[in-house]
Amino acid sequence: MRNIGILLISVLILSCEKYAETLPLTGNKLVAIEYNYDGEKWSEKFSYDSSGTLIEINQAGRLKYGLEYSGEFISQILVFDTDENEPDSRDSLVYNLDGLLLKIVRFDLYPDEPSWTHEYEYDLSGNMIMQKAFHHKSGEYGYTSRYYWENGNIIHEEGYDGNGELSVEHFYKYDDKINFTPQIPYMIFNTAYWNENNMIEVDWKEYNICLYATCRPCYQEYDYNLEGYPVKSSGDSWKRTIFYKS
Numbered sequence: 001m002r003n004i005g006i007l008l009i010s011v012l013i014l015s016c017e018k019y020a021e022t023l024p025l026t027g028n029k030l031v032a033i034e035y036n037y038d039g040e041k042w043s044e045k046f047s048y049d050s051s052g053t054l055i056e057i058n059q060a061g062r063l064k065y066g067l068e069y070s071g072e073f074i075s076q077i078l079v080f081d082t083d084e085n086e087p088d089s090r091d092s093l094v095y096n097l098d099g100l101l102l103k104i105v106r107f108d109l110y111p112d113e114p115s116w117t118h119e120y121e122y123d124l125s126g127n128m129i130m131q132k133a134f135h136h137k138s139g140e141y142g143y144t145s146r147y148y149w150e151n152g153n154i155i156h157e158e159g160y161d162g163n164g165e166l167s168v169e170h171f172y173k174y175d176d177k178i179n180f181t182p183q184i185p186y187m188i189f190n191t192a193y194w195n196e197n198n199m200i201e202v203d204w205k206e207y208n209i210c211l212y213a214t215c216r217p218c219y220q221e222y223d224y225n226l227e228g229y230p231v232k233s234s235g236d237s238w239k240r241t242i243f244y245k246s
Helices: 185-189
Strands: 002-004 008-011 029-037 040-048 054-059 063-070 073-081 089-095 101-109 112-122 128-135 140-150 153-161 166-174 199-206 221-224 230-234 238-245
Touching: 054 185, 063 185, 073 185, 101 185
Parallel strands: none
Antiparallel strands: 002 008, 008 221, 029 040, 029 238, 040 054, 054 063, 063 073, 073 089, 089 101, 101 112, 112 128, 128 140, 140 153, 153 166, 166 199, 221 230, 230 238
16 A cells, blocks of 8 residues: 555555546545446446435436335335336345345336345354345246355355355455445445455356456455545456545
8 A cells, every 4th residue: 555645545456557636535425436347438326315315326328226215224226227217126125123134125027026035144243144046936046155254354255056056266355445335235236245345356266157257366456535435446447436425
């Protein structure tokens, strides 16, 4: 880690590129993210109600996510095409009495019936250690993932197919800064969502599947604001610029 001028703190992992733009020094609540994936650009904006609760994420020209709550917890994530007023699908979230997520039921709304259920299990410390995906049409589990933790982060993930055979293992490394991904509810199906810190390296072992990637291992580079939140991130062929408010 090193200082870049007096504005940003940078962890240099792979690229020698330096970002010239000046971003706000502080802020911890997401406002917008700008994406550039191999030359394809888009953005998403985060909208809040008067009490500061996130109620919508709008990806211009792509998808829109509407959030509904039961108390302090998200109960529904509605998924829209951005030019439609009616959702195409919805995710229904169920929690236990301790507020831990037990399952997410995906409903395809035409017709309105469940398609997948994601089930979650935890250790005694409240770390999510297993995720299983049940396919309603086939009546079978499509895959199972097992997670192994260290210092608040998932460092090892095992993926099993519907027959219980080990398909792939992932290995993760992290920075020591604040992970912004938990502020993006639709990312809950992504391993990055669950961690305290930001992923900087991903490697894997393949067994009965073939993963296509342009890097191995894959690295991520970050710049941070003074509160320790990433404001820039980049990988092999992509970049993100992340904006916050206080």
